[in-house]
Amino acid sequence: MKTLFTWFGQADIDGMNEDTNSPISNIALKHSEPFDQIVIISNKWEEERYKYVPWLERKLAIAQRPCKRIEGHTVRIQSPIDYVSISKQSQKWINKLSSESDKLYINLTSGSPAMSAVSIILGKAKPNTYFYQSNRKSEISLDAIPFDFVAEHDASVARAISSKATKLPTNDKAFEDIIAVSPQMLEVVNKAAKLAPLDLPVLVLGETGTGKEVISNAIHKASSRASQPIKTVNCGALPENLVDSILFGHVKGAFTGALKEHKGLFEQADGGTLFLDEVGELSLDVQVKLLRALQQGEITRVGDDKTITVDVRVIAATHRNLVAMVEDGEFREDLFYRLALGIVEIPPLRDRAEDIEPLVHALASEINESAKSYSNYKSKNISQKGMKFILSQPWRGNIRELWSTLNRALLLSDKDEISDLDIQNALINRENKQKEHEIHLAYGDVVDLKQITENIEKKYIEAALKATGGAKGKATDMLSLGLHQNLRNMMKRLKMISENESEK
Known part of the structure; x- marks a missing residue:
């Protein structure tokens, strides 16, 4: 399918009023082959644009160059020179039309210089996009635009990454509070620091209590969005009947109790980051809407029929095996790959023993500092035997279990030094139920059961x-x-x- 995409300008209105050719009609009439669809957008002149569509259809019919579909759309921009709002709308339409079309042609003559500049930058990133201009003599030209913005951008990003990679990531203020002594955690922090400025979706994996939210907050603080808000939501705690409203918002009267319009978390995080904790808990219906928000930067409030453009970076986290969930049909494969553009996997505490001792000291210091306002509380240290016992434990609840155990040990003891017995008494005993694995044997197999x-x-x-x-x-x-x-x-x-x- 061949598509012409264009802004609507004053020259097009003048051409219609004088019944002469305008930039849009020039290109539509003189292109080597008829277009299958023409998409015209504008932020004003709605009445004129409504008249322009049938006028253009009539012109093409007279020239025997039928077009299957000509449509006009009103978009919201701050002004004809506001690059931010122009970029949001242009990106939405160029992404959509480029993916739908075999060839996408963009008219650079209609609209403001800012609209043309943004169209060139965004269009050059699409391999199937071409650019047309029309002059006052009604001549059209297909412009090559001899600049490779994508290659220059990639080279710039590569230089930035290379520069950052030569520094210790723990020197970055955003990551300096993360305990990373073991090779495994140093690699995690290093990878997170590299992903932070790239503005890609990130998927953070790890067992419950490993610090997924801490890493996610650090990624946000080290990104270009650090000055904008980060909104956090635990997807597993969302009420099923309110999840759409919480994420995407609702209009007044959308449902019983919707007494006024409400901005969802995507709108609240516009320009910043949305952290979706336990994303594996979302239903398949909500996953579809999340995918749309990621792909097109669009959301629709509950009870509304118009779309809202948002600019949000999504960082998602889960302790679940999303690959297995995809195979079982419990998680959308397209959403998984969209989220997993950057993956950070945090190892469990038992697999990074070098981090445990400095982590214990940091947590104990934090607990002592928080509790010093309590009357008669004395700051405490961990004895060598206490530390040896801590290092011997598996910490199945990871940092969260360790923190909880240290709180009980430090707050309930009257001694200056916490012993191994104090830590033992502070542990919560859990029944260790091992999962039973199915055993399959084929005829002729031999096993040594003993x-x-x-x-x-x-x-x-x-x-x-x-x-x-x-x-x-x-x-x-x-x-x-x-x-x-x-x-x-x-x-x-x-x-x-x-x-x-x-x-x-």
Whole structure:
């Protein structure tokens, strides 16, 4: 499909009133082949544009150059020289028409110089876009515009990234409060710092409590949108009947209780960032609307029929496996790839042991500072034994569980130093229910069931001993083995200790 896209200008109105050719009609009549559709936009002259469409249809019919569709649209811009609002509207239409058309032609003659400049910059990013001009002699020319804006922009971004990559990301003020000592976390922070200025959607992955919101806020603070708001919403906590209204807004009377119009989070975050925590909890219906907002920068309030253009960077986070959800049809594949232009995956605390000790000191300092206003509270330190015990734990709730445990230990103790026993008492015991995995065997398969069983037993014994700091009596209780001797006999059988090793 061949499409002509154009702003509507005074010269076009004059041409219609005098029944002579205007820039739009010149191009439509003299292009080598008839256009399949012509799209005309303007921020004023609605009455004149309404008259212009049938006038142009008549001109093309007389010239035997039929066009399947000629349509006009009113757009909202601040003024003919306001680049921000002109860019928003031009981007919306050029993106839409370029994706729908085999070839998109843009008229540079109608409209203001700002409109033409923006059309060139945006159009040069599309491989199927061409530019027409019309002069006073009614001659038209197809302009090549010999500048590669995309290549120059990419080169500029690459230089910026290269410059930033030579610096330690932790020196960036936006990331300086993030504890990153382990190679794994240094890589996470480095990647987040590189993604921050690129203004792409970012998907932050990680278990509950790993610090996904902290990283997301740092990305926003290190971006060009730092001076604009960041709005946060937990998608898993949104009431099903209000999710559309909360995200996209509503007009007065849209539903029972809608007593006045309401701006949704997308409008509230316009120019800034929207952080969608637990994005995997959104229903498929809402995912469709989210995709539209990402692709076209458009939203529609509940109960309204007009679209609103928004400029929002989306950072989404989830602890769920979105790839598996896509395969199961629970999450839209097109939305996943749209969100996953930049991916930051935060490892669990148990896989970055080097971060635990500095993290404990930072959290303890924060707790002491917050609690110093309480009467009779004394600041406390973590003993060496306490730290050793902390390092031995798996922290399945990650930083959130660690922070909660330290709060209980520090706030409830009257001592100056927190011991390993204080930390043990502050832990919340959880029943560790292991997921059962289905076993599939084909006829003729051979397995060593004894070896499989022994390997599982070894892993559980090692985990119990690590968690108890090597205390076999407590490990025996953890493994529900009854007598201490039962654990010792099992370890002998598994050759984890020698037959003659004395009991410790």
